[in-house]
Amino acid sequence: MLSARNLSKRFGVKRVFDRVDVSVVAGDFLLVTGPNGSGKTTLLRVLAGLAAPTGGELELPPRESIGYLGHEPLVYRELTPLENLQLFGRLYRVPERRERIGMLLERFGLWDVRHDRVGTFSRGMQQRLGLCRVLLHEPSLLVLDEPFNALDAAGAELLDETLTELSARALVVATHDPERVEHLATDRLAFA
């Protein structure tokens, strides 16, 4: 599914990471840990196919199989959850969009606010919508950067359940709070 050998990334002179080897197949859960600013986000962007590595080899599944959640939930604030998901559902060619969107919104507790502008939401609710967006097209590879960010207790529990349910897929999760998902991890990568 995803395989990376000798990956390195530099921004001009600044070296972000070096000699990284990653191999993830269905059923794997790669836990990426490290303090803020250590390069986790950059690595995840490279693994999601958003940025090219400076060196090394990278094999990725096609774009429609990848789901990426960045530091930002990546949803339009001026649109409603329904409009957001309809847009991404269209772009990802999701079959039976309406049902799937409804199911996800309900699951993440956003059904009642589906017609409200995302800009009026708390950061935690925006994060939940971001998770809906990521799961919408049922990707086989999920790359999640700090998914527990801003989630309240209920939201975090939902995410826990979701991650457990997704154990058959390939997951790459970065977090600076690893105890939560430690039990799910099959592989670890620590940034200094």
Add this chain to the structure above:
Amino acid sequence: MFVVKTISLPVLAGAAAVLMALAIALIFFYAPTDPDQGLSQRIFYFHVPIALTAYAAFAWGAWKALLHLWKRPHGADLESYVAIHQGVIFGSLTLLTGSLWAKISWGVWWAWSDNQLVLFLVLFLFYCAYFMLRYSVDPGPARANMSAVYALFGVVLIPVSFLAIRLSRSFIHPVVFTSHGPQMTGTQFLTFCVSLAAMLALLATLYQLELAGKRLDAHLRELRELLA
């Protein structure tokens, strides 16, 4: 310019120097004096070759840009950038010599009726913006891609602009000066060709020089990085 890669820099510089000396000698002592404009007409032998050389530089830059987007060879972005940089330098000289010629010939510092000159002004503005673009984005694949796309737009702009400028003549500028680019006699043509060869050799030399310098910079930075 494909030959340029196989010729070492000192040889190239030597050839450029010889050609330049020869060109200057021909321009001032061999080419016939123009009956109308006298000595000042000789600036034509500088102005037009410099202009053509600038076009060559922009075209080379666009070619490297296309290569970068298409086959992604390492270093194509730098080569494209250096070529365009040289093009802007020769372009500035074109504007300068053109302006001088306009002053000497017609007593004005700028002649809108000179299509070539106006085209160069537009291109000069365009390629200066190219540098602004490069400075505003951090080095990396994003900057390389965008620069390459913009370089391609530049090369397409050349004919489109030229057409536009010719079209604009009919409703903007009724005054027409007698155009340069005369029917050249044998001696004039020889002088012109030698001058053109000299300018192209100079471009090749400066291009290789700047490229070598920038590559050295990059190597040094890499070494410093490794040692850190």
Add this chain to the structure above:
Amino acid sequence: MNYLADVGALARKDLLLELRAKETVPAMLLFVLSTLTVFHFALPRGTGHVAALGLLWVALVFTALLGLTRAFVPEREQGLMDALVLAPADRSAIWLAKVLAVLAFLGLAEVVALPAFAAFFSGIDGRTVAAVALADVGICAVGTLTGAMAVAGRARELILPLLFLPLAIPVVVGGVGASAGAGGRYLGFLVLYDAVFGLLAWASFEYVVSET
């Protein structure tokens, strides 16, 4: 077709965003009216019709610039470009959708600007309207591409005019020539510009937004 459906969804998104925010179009409207007023004071007595037409084109180009500067702001400010680029949809669909949206905004501004010009200065004929319509396509095509470039860097609003204006010069020539009645070939030239730069922008947008 998938491609057209993608373009439709993205264009609908852009139009919805503007409808909710209501920032860009009102600003463009006010800008063009203010500019035309300034031009009234800038033109000395006895200035011909053609000079005034020239200033109309200046006003249109700068009004377009105003709209284009805002075009990619939601994507860049909220990092949404990542989400759009990651989707399996063709990246050029993003460009086409933006072009359609900015065209709509510019068209709306012109619906006000052209009658205002006719009232402030002198009449507008069919040729001018045709020229404006054709020029709009070229301006939006090139402007959207350079807008995406500008927004990727640091100097954003500063750099867009620099990237865009040299490319807009042929459009101004074609537009002024056509509206001044200097011949049908100016309209033909605008068609040529639109075709050439539209195609180039459509084909190269992919490289402007992807970092790989």
